Amino acid sequence: MAFTSKTLGLARAAITAAGRAVDAVIRTLTAAWVRAWDALTAPFTTALDALLAGREDWPGRRTIETDPALQQALGDAAAALDTLAELTATEATRAASAATERAAADQAAIIDSQLPPGRATMTPRPGGFHQRAIDAINTRAQQRIISLTRPLSRDADAAMRRELVRGVQVGRNPRDSARRMVKQVEGAFNGGLTRASTIARTETISAYREAAAAIQDASRDVLAGWTWLAELSDRTCIACWSRHGTDHPLTEPGPQGHVNCRCSRAPRAMSWRDLGIDLDEPEDDIPNAEAAFWALPRATQLRIMGAARLELFDRGAVAWEDFAQLRDNPGWRPSWNVTPIKDLVSR
Structure with a gap:
């Protein structure tokens, strides 16, 4: 059950590859937004x-909502956001699907x-039950x-309209005020x-984790559980x-x-002796985070902890494991x- 340097390298390479796929999606989305x-x-x-x-103050809501040119610009922005939301769904789904498909080979390695060299795992390859599990994960993803991208354009459109109603201070040069407002609207659009x-990154990595869990469950005859790696x-x-x-445990998501x-x-993996292999194992190379x-x-x-937490840690007022807290996230899932x-202070 030792995590060798090779084990850690493979685990890091696997999650890095998934991250690079997400980065490529985000570059595509960023370019489209620009x-x-x-x-x-x-x-x-x-x-x-x-x-x-000719104005010295910001117009009221009614004026903004009835101005034909401004409403046309908002309509064009809403249409663009609808297209961008569809692109997000397409690109994120493609990345999540690719991540699940590579999970089997990653986990096997x-x-x-x-x-020990020469000991083959029972990790499934594509086909049969494994493929049905991957297909189900892809469908859920x-x-x-x-579901997550559907309100994306609506919410951004609402944010743009709020910025316009809120307005800016109109000074001696209304043209400068107009450009300041365009910047604020751009911020809401972006x-x-x-x-x-966030959707692309979180859902792609989540799909990869779900696929990894399915492969690990199918290999439970040689596994003792899973280890959190950061x-x-x-x-x-x-x-x-x-x-x-x-x-x-393998049953824990x-x-x-x-x-x-x-x-x-x-x-x-289970210890070699638990697997019936009478050999001494190498030392575990997983670094102690603390x-x-x-x-x-x-x-x-x-930078990592912040001054207040570090001061509490320095004087032993909190333990290492106290820095993570499991919280419910309505509409998503519990998360640390x-x-x-x-x-921390109240402990």
């Missing part, structure tokens, strides 16, 4: 220039790396993605991109740091990380998040 807004900038600028000409990126860097939140290296979490579940954290420069520790400072 092109869409580029086409909308002139109509919004022209409409607002005309609306503010990770399991094999923990066993597609349904989730469609809020759709932020949400689309990237131990200053880009990783302290909740994921504290969950790193924890062991879980996960890792149930927060939105945009990049952690992975790595299958942990020890790795203390070895970091102080500035990096502060960073424990709020007020909850």
